Amino acid sequence: xxxxxxxxxxxxxxxxxxxxxxxxxxxxxxxxxxxxxxxxxxxxxxxxxxxxxxxxxxxxxxxxxxxxxxxxxxxxxxxxxxxxxxxxxxxxxxxxxxxxxxxxxxxxxxxxxxxxxxxxxxxxxxxxxxxxxxxxxxxxxxxxxxxxxxxxxxxxxxxxxxxxxxxxxxxxxxxxxxxxxxxxxxxxxxxxxxxxxxxxxxxxxxxxxxxxxxxxxxxxxxxxxxxxxxxxxxxxxxxxxxxxxxxxxxxxxxxxxxxxxxxxxxxxxxxxxxxxxxxxxxxxxxxxxxxxxxxxxxxxxxxxxxxxxxxxxxxxxxxxxxxxxxxxxxxxxxxxxxxxxxxxxxxxxxxxxxxxxxxxxxxxxxxxxxxxxxxxxxxxxxxxxxxxxxxxxxxxxxxxxxxxxxxxxxxxxxxxxxxxxxxxxxxxxxxxxxxxxxxxxxxxxxxxxxxxxxxxxxxxxxxxxxxxxxxxxxxxxxxxxxxxxxxxxxxxxxxxxxxxxxxxxxxxxxxxxxxxxxxxxxxxxxxxxxxxxxxxxxxxxxxxxxxxxxxxxxxxxxxxxxxxxxxx
Numbered sequence: 001x002x003x004x005x006x007x008x009x010x011x012x013x014x015x016x017x018x019x020x021x022x023x024x025x026x027x028x029x030x031x032x033x034x035x036x037x038x039x040x041x042x043x044x045x046x047x048x049x050x051x052x053x054x055x056x057x058x059x060x061x062x063x064x065x066x067x068x069x070x071x072x073x074x075x076x077x078x079x080x081x082x083x084x085x086x087x088x089x090x091x092x093x094x095x096x097x098x099x100x101x102x103x104x105x106x107x108x109x110x111x112x113x114x115x116x117x118x119x120x121x122x123x124x125x126x127x128x129x130x131x132x133x134x135x136x137x138x139x140x141x142x143x144x145x146x147x148x149x150x151x152x153x154x155x156x157x158x159x160x161x162x163x164x165x166x167x168x169x170x171x172x173x174x175x176x177x178x179x180x181x182x183x184x185x186x187x188x189x190x191x192x193x194x195x196x197x198x199x200x201x202x203x204x205x206x207x208x209x210x211x212x213x214x215x216x217x218x219x220x221x222x223x224x225x226x227x228x229x230x231x232x233x234x235x236x237x238x239x240x241x242x243x244x245x246x247x248x249x250x251x252x253x254x255x256x257x258x259x260x261x262x263x264x265x266x267x268x269x270x271x272x273x274x275x276x277x278x279x280x281x282x283x284x285x286x287x288x289x290x291x292x293x294x295x296x297x298x299x300x301x302x303x304x305x306x307x308x309x310x311x312x313x314x315x316x317x318x319x320x321x322x323x324x325x326x327x328x329x330x331x332x333x334x335x336x337x338x339x340x341x342x343x344x345x346x347x348x349x350x351x352x353x354x355x356x357x358x359x360x361x362x363x364x365x366x367x368x369x370x371x372x373x374x375x376x377x378x379x380x381x382x383x384x385x386x387x388x389x390x391x392x393x394x395x396x397x398x399x400x401x402x403x404x405x406x407x408x409x410x411x412x413x414x415x416x417x418x419x420x421x422x423x424x425x426x427x428x429x430x431x432x433x434x435x436x437x438x439x440x441x442x443x444x445x446x447x448x449x450x451x452x453x454x455x456x457x458x459x460x461x462x463x464x465x466x467x468x469x470x471x472x473x474x475x476x477x478x479x480x481x482x483x484x485x486x487x488x489x490x491x492x493x494x495x496x497x498x499x500x501x502x503x504x505x506x507x508x509x510x511x512x513x514x515x516x517x518x519x520x521x522x523x524x525x526x527x528x529x530x531x532x533x534x535x536x537x538x539x540x541x542x543x544x545x546x547x548x549x550x551x552x553x554x555x556x557x558x559x560x561x562x563x564x565x566x567x568x
Contacts, residue, residue: 104235163182
């Protein structure tokens with residue numbers, strides 16, 4: 001009888017489709033984009049734009065912020081022309097806020113620069129903005145060694161590419177959804193026949209789709225507040241939250257209800273990957289909320305309901321793994337968009353799910369048939385978008401822009417993603433995501449005694465449907481690390497300045513050998529190493545009153561972040 005249940009689980013549940021219908025700003029927008037040295041029109045020396053501390057353009061600024069040093073001193077050791085490893089692509093209206101994010105990522109270990117679609121469109125050839133962006137990324141990878149790309153904006157801010165897809169399993173599924181592979185598989189020709197229809201079978205091969213060149217993620221922000229909220233969550237994630245960076249939360253939904261058998265639970269698929277791959281720091285701190293009493297009894301779980309799951313999110317789980325249903329307005333079968341909007345968890349999570357449609361940022365997609373979808377308006381974000389865009393929720397969401405195929409592709413993809421992290425030691429969510437795409441066909445994932453397996457058609461579908469929402473360069477916390485602490489002045493003034501930053505551990509002892517970085521967007525980027533007293537010292541001549549971003553890093557601890565505000 002159990003074998004019959006498992007067989008039906010593959011055909012129904014693991015398809016994971018649910019029928020429910022339910023900052024501050026800174027200047028210097030282009031000054032850190034030294035990858036192309038295209039434009040420096042946003043320099044902090046433009047007096048009319050330098051008062052960003054209060055976002056009041058007409059506020060009077062003390063001219064002392066722009067006077068040369070009477071002794072002729074200058075900022076020494078300025079590294080502002082650094083070569084970034086990640087690019088943030090965004091619109092002009094969001095660029096200043098993404099510059100703040102880029103400064104924070106830079107001082108916390110990921111050198112990052114911002115470029116706008118306006119600049120890309122002016123300098124790069126292509127039939128449309130999506131192709132121009134792709135050509136720009138090709139050049140950035142080949143000529144400048146860019147390792148990651150973050151698409152910083154919703155559909156109206158950063159272009160995307162739709163790919164048509166169709167498959168028949170138990171029923172017909174169609175898709176015309178955004179395909180992230182268009183921007184990550186840069187060696188592929190998505191329109192080799194030149195007919196303007198991208199991603200056709202005759203244009204690509206599965207081997208080509210598996211060869212992802214660039215880790216890409218999208219933060220589908222539509223407002224400057226959503227950019228600021230995402231940045232705040234990333235700071236909390238990177239700098240740590242006590243012992244909870246390796247806590248794992250496992251979730252499932254009821255797959256289906258069958259006559260004479262009852263409810264079938266998607267936990268069966270979760271447990272295969274969890275048992276095979278999750279390492280001790282993650283398995284020793286695990287909580288499970290499953291959908292049936294049978295699964296709870298079998299795997300030591302408690303019954304899932306929104307209240308119980310919400311409480312666990314409040315307690316703090318950095319890794320959340322879900323197997324089950326979803327739709328445009330539902331993160332899982334029982335967690336609606338309203339649930340996401342009401343989260344207040346201080347520990348941001350990475351959520352990996354095989355649910356349908358909740359990762360689609362372009363469409364209101366409430367059906368397995370694309371012809372029934374409607375294009376999103378700015379206030380119609382999917383549940384996955386809300387998980388990323390809100391002040392709480394998560395820093396990364398791995399899901400689907402179309403129907404998730406579960407045991408025919410989605411579950412193997414997730415298994416391979418976790419294999420890349422736990423077995424092959426990949427550090428970032430973007431690299432693990434690409435590993436999952438490259439190796440899903442090889443994944444050692446199957447439910448015993450069942451003959452179901454991935455086909456060429458179902459892999460093709462999955463290659464285009466899976467998406468990463470979030471910063472692809474974020475490192476997944478692998479071990480429990482203690483935090484660092486920064487002691488720095490609360491403010492600084494105009495003219496020649498000296499700042500001392502002291503780095504300590506949780507006992508208050510000074511930390512020697514930590515790298516400390518000081519970043520003022522569009523002005524200077526300085527670095528120093530702490531001495532035996534835990535102190536790093538900086539001198540500079542500021543050009544305008546903007547915040548100083550301070551970061552401290554050492555391999556044995558989590559990084560630390562602080563801000564020094566300009567004196568008013």
